[in-house]
Amino acid sequence: MKHTLQKGLSFLLIAVVMMTAVIAQPFSAQAAGSLNIKAESAILVDAETGKIVYAKNPEMKLPPASMTKMMTEYLVLEAIKSGQISWDTTTQVSDYAYSISADETFSGIGLTKGKPYKVKELYKAMAVFSDNGATIALAELVAGSEGKFVKMMNKKAKEMGLPEYKFVNSTGLSNEWLGDNVPKGTDPNANNLLSARSAALLAFNLINDHPEALDYTSMTEAKFEGYKVENLNWMLPHKATYLKQFKYKGVDGLKTGYTDLAGYCFTGTVKRDGQRFISVVMKTDSKAERFQETEKLYDYAFSNFETKEVFEKGYQLEDKSTIPVSKGKQETVEIAVEKAFKAPVKNGEDKKYSIKYHINKEKLNKNGELKAPVEKGEKIGTAELVYNGKAEYGYIFPDENKQTAALVAQEKVEKDNWFMLTLGAIGSFFSNLFGSIVDTVKGWF
Template sequence: VYEALEQGTISLSTPVDISDYPYKLTTNSEASNVPMEARNYTVEQLLEATMVSSANSAAIALAEKIAGSEKDFVDKMRAKLLEWGIQDATIVNTTGLNNETLGDNIYPGSKKDDENKLSAYDVAIVARNLIRDYPQVLEITKKPTSTFAGLEIHSTNYMLEGMPAYRGGIDGLKTGTTDKAGASFVGTTVEKGMRIITVVLNADQQDTNPYARFTATSALLDYISANFALKTVVQKSEAYNDSKVTVLDGKEDNVTAVAKSDISIVQRIGSGTTPTLQFTPKSTSEMAPLEEGKVVGTLTYDDQDLVGQGYLTSDKPSFEMVSEKKVEKAFFLKVWW
């Protein structure tokens, strides 16, 4: 949805007609929890209902608006996951509901009892990409309550302010529950300066503790806060060792590459590991005139203390380095000589 908004194919004020398929699901309280009697709502209203109160009918209506059908939207979802390097997921609908809830409106070739399957690692990749590319989603997911068609709707994320499992800083992201998947939650917060994403699938003790997934999430966050910290290794406008770039036809032969912004890494507390960083120029040389602040290389962090599978991407963390100052083009005779 946010990709379509960015591309301009829809806007937040775009009206969306509610087809019979998502409308009929509103009669099933397990499938959808908002009424859709008006049969026409804006993208903004449906997005709010989807992200705040897990309104599955709203999600289906958005899918139909963007792709023409839920089947075609599922194809887009599958393609996006492959683009993000996720190859072991099963996606059969837009909502995560079991197919048996959807009646005859299931993806061609899928089984009556199929449902989406993603690992915790997969879910973390999806959440990371969403928050990185469209951080505005957090303006919705941080709301404990909102309104839809004049009715107050409530978030199922009980870690938000004023909720039973409240924890300061939590601003997302999404709960999910089915008989097969159990009570699950992908959460996100900023603690000790770190943007943290947690994933809990099929939480333990959910039969006796209605807040089990949030209890587990809080325990994960406690562990992270106690064992990891953010460390700034290069401050904005500072060089790293001898990070220089050759300049051709300039009044100076080289320029210092400095950090575009503070460069910070997450380290295990007490690890004693010295951060290993490597500066790599963008090209073998830059041609004068060279503007101040132009990206001329990257500083890459080689983490020797990985946890589990390591980072969510195969690429090592890298940070942009820019020219410290402007380098004018050399006088003609100097260039000739």
């Protein structure tokens, strides 16, 4: 009886220890399937490679509200880069921009009618405090009218390869709220639309093509029109006590959004120890929830993934390191990948990546040989990085939903001279002739 009691207590103790261990597990160690993100749509992307590490309904088109302004930011920065405008270019706000800015139901600071504003002032008001009037003023400056700017937005979205999108204005407001100022060529009742995947790809292009955008999206506060305004991104290191609970180390962007129809949205980006992620959550229920759900994504990212070089530049598959060459001074040529492959590698999955070759068949003859001459560095085909794990979300790029690198020749192979080619042809002729004779003789017996 005593022995049985001791045995029962031992099992109970083990169970308690196991339960304690499970309870003590930090949230960040949970698997992607158990994240339970409270948003209609969400995505998490490695910002260096474009690899998606988590997704929930990523193709669902939803109103992005002020996250629309990321495209406006991109086009303004593009205009500055091209020299069309500069940070010091000045403009006066139109009656339309002023009327939207003066409407207290919309986010903004309030512009002064007739006052000249520098591009830098307006951009800061747009990026930090999501000022709608400032956004419209910039759109009109770049394109001449918001209607023309909307055409630029949709054209750029197509160039970027955004899979699901529709832009009808520069701000993210519903067109029906704009009254007589609905951008020309757009539906008066329409809304901008983006999927989480498209928003993430837009953010990817914004911070990679124009990294200076982060100088503004990382500002916790800014002065405009004599007022000090705070960034609507609560995950930045704000001084206000009530916001410190949302602070997340490494966050430096990007854009919040809210309308009744869109709910609370947030496209964020975070960088720690050289590793950057981009996140999107769409249609959450509150200001706080959009940041709480983003925190879950970031905890999951940094606890489970490390961006590593999985295959170095010059890597060769052991059994496919060479390829035969026809009519060359060498019979074979070595091939290898032109650049290194990087990937956000999940804990314990270092060996779940492999390389697959795709040789360009147009470069081969009917015998599967390269045609000499072959130049050093000549592209022979592509190498594809293959993930052999369970949760495969692919990449953010719709037209290239995989990571590839050029497969190139490692040395030059000159075409053999005519004399050697002639000798080879003669040798081949007699070899074939001798073979035919032998086969014929064998047939007599």
